[in-house]
Amino acid sequence: MIRGRDPLAVSQIIGDVLDPFNRSATMKIRYNDKEITNGTGLKASHAASAPKIEIVGSDQRKLYTLVMVDPDSPSPSNPSNREYLNWLVTDIPEATDVSFGNEIVSYEGPRASAGIHRVAFVLFKQEVRQTVYAPGWRQNFNTRDFSAFYNLGPPVAALYFNCQREGGVGGRRF
Amino acid sequence: MWCSEQDSNTTNPNPVNHTFGSSSSSSSRSSPSSKSSMIFPQTPRRSMEDVWKDISLMTPLQNQYHQNNHYENQHHNQHQNHIHLSDKSNPSYKGMILQDFLAGPLNRPVSISPPVDNQASPRIDHATWLPPIPTPNLPPTSLSLKSGLEFGYLGNSQSSNSSSGDSRATGRASGTSSIFSPGLSDMIMNPASPRNIHSFYPKKRITEVPAIGNDRRQRRMIKNRESAARSRARKQAVTNVLEQQVQELSQQNEELKQQCKELQLAIEGKKQCTKHGLRRSGSSKF
Numbered sequence: 001m002i003r004g005r006d007p008l009a010v011s012q013i014i015g016d017v018l019d020p021f022n023r024s025a026t027m028k029i030r031y032n033d034k035e036i037t038n039g040t041g042l043k044a045s046h047a048a049s050a051p052k053i054e055i056v057g058s059d060q061r062k063l064y065t066l067v068m069v070d071p072d073s074p075s076p077s078n079p080s081n082r083e084y085l086n087w088l089v090t091d092i093p094e095a096t097d098v099s100f101g102n103e104i105v106s107y108e109g110p111r112a113s114a115g116i117h118r119v120a121f122v123l124f125k126q127e128v129r130q131t132v133y134a135p136g137w138r139q140n141f142n143t144r145d146f147s148a149f150y151n152l153g154p155p156v157a158a159l160y161f162n163c164q165r166e167g168g169v170g171g172r173r174f
Numbered sequence: 175m176w177c178s179e180q181d182s183n184t185t186n187p188n189p190v191n192h193t194f195g196s197s198s199s200s201s202s203r204s205s206p207s208s209k210s211s212m213i214f215p216q217t218p219r220r221s222m223e224d225v226w227k228d229i230s231l232m233t234p235l236q237n238q239y240h241q242n243n244h245y246e247n248q249h250h251n252q253h254q255n256h257i258h259l260s261d262k263s264n265p266s267y268k269g270m271i272l273q274d275f276l277a278g279p280l281n282r283p284v285s286i287s288p289p290v291d292n293q294a295s296p297r298i299d300h301a302t303w304l305p306p307i308p309t310p311n312l313p314p315t316s317l318s319l320k321s322g323l324e325f326g327y328l329g330n331s332q333s334s335n336s337s338s339g340d341s342r343a344t345g346r347a348s349g350t351s352s353i354f355s356p357g358l359s360d361m362i363m364n365p366a367s368p369r370n371i372h373s374f375y376p377k378k379r380i381t382e383v384p385a386i387g388n389d390r391r392q393r394r395m396i397k398n399r400e401s402a403a404r405s406r407a408r409k410q411a412v413t414n415v416l417e418q419q420v421q422e423l424s425q426q427n428e429e430l431k432q433q434c435k436e437l438q439l440a441i442e443g444k445k446q447c448t449k450h451g452l453r454r455s456g457s458s459k460f
Contacts, residue, residue: 005418007411037419039411076404077397115401116408162408 007038013120013160016071017083017143021154026056027123029159040161047163050107057094063126065090065152066098067143068119075114081139086110086119090132104134110163120160124152
């Protein structure tokens with residue numbers, strides 16, 4: 001299962017959530033001024049409030065859609081809610097922070113009651129300003145279907161981190 | 175280990191010592207047990223044809239055997255029980271004494287014609303059977319029911335087995351078609367057989383086990399395995415990220431150093447120039 005060197009592939013984000021794609025944009029994601037990279041471990045409390053996400057670039061006419069999903073919900077060994085939609089923001093201009101976009105589904109901190117969850121941020125480029133409708137519920141979201149439905153095409157950037165609960169995971173379950 | 179799981183298998187708790195003695199389970203095993211510390215005998219040479227014949231015999235039997243219907247097997251065994259020993263305490267097998275048996279299957283006297291059709295019950299206890307290679311179906315941790323079979327083979331008196339093992343074990347009194355625990359026993363019995371190659375890698379087992387047998391443990395094992403795989407993937411991902419960073423940073427460092435050098439040279443150059451030139455600067459208003 002270990003394919004190549006890309007952390008997204010190794011962790012099966014490419015596989016479970018996305019198909020392979022070419023990176024053409026960069027996001028900088030900061031939780032409480034801690035910049036996260038692929039595979040960073042965070043406690044749930046650290047990720048409770050929305051991060052600052054900056055899309056690197058200079059052309060403010062380009063618009064992006066951001067999706068934040070948890071493919072390991074409710075637990076990585078039993079991901080029956082895959083994927084759980086934590087956040088959905090559209091019409092984010094390049095070179096700005098996510099807060100300048102249209103928040104369709106409000107931010108929800110990843111709920112990591114069992115196991116270590118991968119939480120992925122996926123960025124799509126929008127051709128036009130479009131209306132995106134919030135899904136009826138957060139669980140069992142499908143990023144692939146979503147991007148197909150709204151003609152977003154393949155993602156342009158993705159980043160994931162690992163989230164676990166406060167007390168840490170593992171150990172004997174009483 | 176499977177050994178310790180079997181309540182009957184008390185005489186020889188050491189699972190690593192794959193002697194036949196360790197597999198037998200009842201009191202009358204004392205004789206085999208004592209012989210379990212034997213020195214493994216050499217198997218005499220056989221022609222390749224014989225060996226291949228045995229193999230072809232073995233394969234259909236073994237496949238059928240491992241249909242997980244051991245009861246059925248046992249039933250069959252009891253049917254054609256003439257080849258089985260009724261006397262449980264007798265460690266011999268079809269008139270063979272134990273030493274002959276232990277001398278290896280390859281030199282067993284062929285007293286019964288081997289089953290011709292694949293439908294034959296897995297009476298692999300025929301004289302010329304090779305001990306079945308442990309198949310992927312039975313990981314070492316397979317317990318109780320199956321392990322009863324594994325140890326039943328020494329042909330006797332499995333009476334003190336667990337009940338399930340017992341019923342089967344008696345059926346296979348003469349150590350029919352038992353599944354050897356992987357490892358030494360296989361190697362000892364069949365050093366010459368091409369199938370021995372498997373036995374040299376006894377620990378590598380395919381993980382998918384009959385979902386029925388011993389559920390909880392198997393499920394736990396599988397879950398744990400997956401969890402371990404995820405953990406390894408996480409670790410690998412982090413390592414990759416760090417490696418990437420290291421690479422980028424070293425590159426940046428090189429570039430910066432280069433820039434630094436160039437800038438310093440430039441500064442030097444400038445200094446040289448100004449030393450020689452006249453300093454002209456305006457100081458008055460006009």
